[in-house]
Amino acid sequence: MFTSDDPWEGVRVDIESSLLKLQNQVVLMRCHCKGLPFGMAKMVTQTMMLSTALKNSEVWQMGRECVKIQARINTIYRKMLGVPQGTNTAALYNEMGLINHLFRAQVVTLKFRNHILNIPDNILVKQLYMELRTDTPGINSRTLNGVCKIMDPLSESVGWSSPKNRCDVKKDAHELLCSLQRKFFEIAKGNSPSVRALSGWTSTDRTAPYLLRKAFSSSSLTEGRRLKAKLRLGSHDLRCHVDIDGSVTKSEWCQCCSLPQAVRETIYHSIGNCAAYDEARKECFSFIGSKVPSFVALSQNKKVDFLLSDNNPVCVDASIYRFLYTLFLRRAKLVEPTGPGKETMVS
Numbered sequence: 001m002f003t004s005d006d007p008w009e010g011v012r013v014d015i016e017s018s019l020l021k022l023q024n025q026v027v028l029m030r031c032h033c034k035g036l037p038f039g040m041a042k043m044v045t046q047t048m049m050l051s052t053a054l055k056n057s058e059v060w061q062m063g064r065e066c067v068k069i070q071a072r073i074n075t076i077y078r079k080m081l082g083v084p085q086g087t088n089t090a091a092l093y094n095e096m097g098l099i100n101h102l103f104r105a106q107v108v109t110l111k112f113r114n115h116i117l118n119i120p121d122n123i124l125v126k127q128l129y130m131e132l133r134t135d136t137p138g139i140n141s142r143t144l145n146g147v148c149k150i151m152d153p154l155s156e157s158v159g160w161s162s163p164k165n166r167c168d169v170k171k172d173a174h175e176l177l178c179s180l181q182r183k184f185f186e187i188a189k190g191n192s193p194s195v196r197a198l199s200g201w202t203s204t205d206r207t208a209p210y211l212l213r214k215a216f217s218s219s220s221l222t223e224g225r226r227l228k229a230k231l232r233l234g235s236h237d238l239r240c241h242v243d244i245d246g247s248v249t250k251s252e253w254c255q256c257c258s259l260p261q262a263v264r265e266t267i268y269h270s271i272g273n274c275a276a277y278d279e280a281r282k283e284c285f286s287f288i289g290s291k292v293p294s295f296v297a298l299s300q301n302k303k304v305d306f307l308l309s310d311n312n313p314v315c316v317d318a319s320i321y322r323f324l325y326t327l328f329l330r331r332a333k334l335v336e337p338t339g340p341g342k343e344t345m346v347s
């Protein structure tokens with residue numbers, strides 16, 4: 001018997017433990033940034049994770065996200081892309097073309113409700129559903145009436161109140177999933193500079209095209225692609241993400257070049273301008289210019305945008321990844337391992 005109104009009661013610990021085991025299994029199966037091609041790794045991981053570890057119980061989320069289970073799922077996705085734990089979830093989901101598990105649960109719930117509303121009135125399930133609509137549990141009741149508390153309000157909020165034709169449900173459900181995920185990303189843009197920057201480098205709400213391209217056999221190019229993902233998602237090692245107003249603080253100062261005035265170590269400075277990487281930049285930019293003549297006339301920041309876009313021409317992929325790999329390798333040698341804020345670095 002349930003002792004609380006937590007719909008995950010009794011299964012949460014089991015599911016968390018299954019996800020922890022799965023996390024190790026998918027790494028062993030090489031579902032990570034240096035292993036299987038990304039599209040295949042995503043398919044394997046999602047098939048195992050969504051259908052096995054969650055035991056098809058998503059319909060019972062009852063409108064609430066189970067934070068601990070969601071955190072385990074997000075950890076698996078971050079490992080797949082090779083980005084750190086602190087990476088913004090909205091950015092991660094957008095990059096990998098994922099749908100938040102709560103939205104999946106909501107759409108499954110709506111399809112389930114639609115199915116019941118479409119069956120004849122003399123069937124018991126339909127009668128139970130209609131009866132639950134009029135049920136009013138007591139104030140201290142632990143019973144959560146999923147019909148009048150969850151299913152009906154949810155269907156009203158997304159315009160699914162009236163029963164839908166069975167032929168339309170699949171298409172409408174897919175459109176709803178996409179629109180819920182897009183809305184989630186739009187809200188995150190308002191709260192996070194890194195998500196705002198990502199939206200400027202993104203051409204689709206599906207998996208970023210550069211991730212789906214043929215994998216490189218060279219470990220430095222594979223690492224370069226991982227670095228591009230980290231830069232796009234705002235989870236890189238540079239001291240700032242993008243430029244902001246105001247004076248430069250000690251912890252933001254680029255330690256790699258010797259410009260006459262303090263400069264923030266942003267993505268645009270490091271990739272587009274920092275003198276420490278002039279040689280590698282010249283080689284990369286010259287090669288791209290030979291393949292894409294319009295690149296030469298772009299402004300410095302637009303050139304950086306070109307490198308970080310999700311659909312740059314395939315022929316310049318290797319050049320971009322080699323440059324990013326070289327840049328961060330050199331940076332590691334230049335920057336004090338103690339990191340930002342060390343007084344002696346700016347005095």
Ligand SMILES: [Zn+2]
Pocket residue numbers: 254255256257258263269270273274275276
């Ligand atoms: Zn610099």
